[in-house]
Every structure is written in structure tokens, then in C-alpha cells.
Amino acid sequence: MSILKKITKSKFAINVISYVAYWYIRLIKASTRWDLRGVETFYDNLEKYGSVIFVAWHGRAPMIPPFWDKRKKLKALVSPHRDGQLIAAILKKFGIGSIDGSTNENAKGAAVSIMKELKNGTTIAIIPDGPRGPSMTMSLSPVYYAQKAAIPVIGVTYSIKNSVIIEQSWDKMFVPKPFSKGICAVTEPFLIDKNASKEDLESYRLKIENALNNLTWQIDKELNMPYIPKGTLPKNKRKKVN
Numbered sequence: 001m002s003i004l005k006k007i008t009k010s011k012f013a014i015n016v017i018s019y020v021a022y023w024y025i026r027l028i029k030a031s032t033r034w035d036l037r038g039v040e041t042f043y044d045n046l047e048k049y050g051s052v053i054f055v056a057w058h059g060r061a062p063m064i065p066p067f068w069d070k071r072k073k074l075k076a077l078v079s080p081h082r083d084g085q086l087i088a089a090i091l092k093k094f095g096i097g098s099i100d101g102s103t104n105e106n107a108k109g110a111a112v113s114i115m116k117e118l119k120n121g122t123t124i125a126i127i128p129d130g131p132r133g134p135s136m137t138m139s140l141s142p143v144y145y146a147q148k149a150a151i152p153v154i155g156v157t158y159s160i161k162n163s164v165i166i167e168q169s170w171d172k173m174f175v176p177k178p179f180s181k182g183i184c185a186v187t188e189p190f191l192i193d194k195n196a197s198k199e200d201l202e203s204y205r206l207k208i209e210n211a212l213n214n215l216t217w218q219i220d221k222e223l224n225m226p227y228i229p230k231g232t233l234p235k236n237k238r239k240k241v242n
Contacts, residue, residue: 014089015089017086017089022093027178028176029063031178032179032182033181035183035184036183037184038187039184041154041189042054042186045152049150049151051117051123051124052154053123053124053142053145053149053151053153054125054126054153055128056125056156056157057135057136057171057212058129058130059135059136059173059174060159062090062173063176063184065090065091065094068094070094073122073123075124076096076124076127077098077126078091078099078101080101083131111145118145128142130171132233135171135231135233136212136216137230140202142208143205147194150191150194152189152190152192153189153190154188155187155211155212155215156187157212158184159183160174161180163180164176164177165225172228183222183223187208190207192204
């Protein structure tokens with residue numbers, strides 16, 4: 001059992017860790033010199049459609065919550081497991097709600113909740129490469145929800161200069177340092193044709209994945225951060241080679 005799993009068995013530990021993470025994220029947000037790109041487009045689409053689905057990679061999600069306008073309704077799809085509950089506790093401190101579910105557990109229940117929230121004007125955040133990976137590889141679920149709700153999918157990413165990259169983690173998580181330079185960027189909106197076939201949906205999925213990856217690689221390059229390829233799996237999901 002990993003150290004994280006051992007620690008997060010305790011609700012007290014989850015509260016302590018989420019508290020520390022919350023204040024560290026706020027410190028990074030406040031001390032970083034940010035270049036915001038495409039944020040106006042994001043909120044223009046939110047105003048036009050009432051809600052959107054935004055996607056972010058697992059390794060680039062922690063710094064997104066403080067950018068959210070708390071006057072708008074937002075809920076994030078999180079894993080029902082302990083690591084997901086830790087994420088939910090952090091999000092709660094930012095005034096962001098959560099929906100328990102993933103691609104392999106409580107998927108039907110999560111789908112019902114998501115569609116209900118979208119109809120009520122709640123934006124939904126999805127980490128489309130988690131919790132199973134491969135990293136920076138998008139699942140089809142955001143495209144499906146967007147088609148059914150007739151709203152766009154928008155990718156959000158960021159990079160921060162001099163960040164430490166946890167190479168041992170499957171998602172190559174960024175751990176930013178205070179008082180640096182950062183870029184938070186948004187992709188173009190992708191509105192899914194209501195009559196799209198399965199093949200068309202896969203094409204949309206790939207377009208969104210490529211747009212988010214290309215944007216991530218672009219801003220990483222601008223800030224002299226190393227290139228991080230896609231396709232890594234969590235250790236417990238990798239196939240053993242005999």
C-alpha cells in the first residue's frame with residue numbers, strides 16, 4: 001500500500017493535507033506572474049451556453065481551481081476512492097462541488113448526475129486521463145456529455161517556470177515554486193454535432209486531445225520547461241513483461 005493510501009485512510013489526515021494544499025495553491029496563485037490566454041473566450045462561451053465542460057490533464061489540474069469565478073456554478077468529476085476524496089476536500093475549500101464517479105466505477109450514476117447538473121446550468125470539470133491513464137490521453141466521456149447537452153468542450157492547461165516535475169508519478173505532476181512566471185491557457189471551444197456518429201465522436205475526441213496537448217507543449221516550451229510526452233500509465237495499471 002502506498003504512503004498516500006495509508007495516510008488518506010484517515011479523515012483527519014485528509015482534512016490536514018487538503019488544508020495545506022489549499023493554502024499552498026493560493027500562495028502559488030498570488031505570487032506567480034500570470035499570463036492568461038483565452039480566458040475571455042471561456043467565459044464568453046459559458047455566458048452563451050449557460051454551462052460548458054472543461055477538461056484538464058491530471059498532472060495540470062491543481063492550479064486551476066483558484067482561477068474559477070466563484071459566482072459561477074462548477075462541479076468536478078472525482079474518483080470515489082481515497083485520492084478522489086482528498087481532491088474533493090481541496091475543491092470544497094475553493095467553493096467547488098464534486099460528483100463521485102469515474103470511467104469504471106459508478107459511471108452510470110455519475111452520468112445521470114452530470115446531465116442533471118448541466119441542465120441546471122452547472123459547468124462540469126473532467127480530468128479525462130484520470131484516474132487510469134494513459135496520461136494526456138483523453139477519454140470519450142466529455143465528448144459524449146457535451147453532445148447530449150449541446151454545449152462545448154474547452155481545454156484548460158497551465159505551465160509554471162522552474163516547477164519541479166515528479167518523474168516517478170504516472171502523470172508527471174507539476175509542483176510549482178512561488179514567485180515565478182506562469183501561463184494559464186484555454187483551447188478553442190469544441191461544439192459537438194448532435195448527429196455525430198461514433199466515428200465522428202472519436203474524431204472530436206482526438207481533436208480536443210491534440211489541441212490540449214499542443215497548447216500544453218507550447219507554453220512549456222515558452223517557459224523553458226521540459227517536453228513531457230503523453231501515454232504514461234499508473235504503475236498498478238502497467239502490464240508486466242515476462
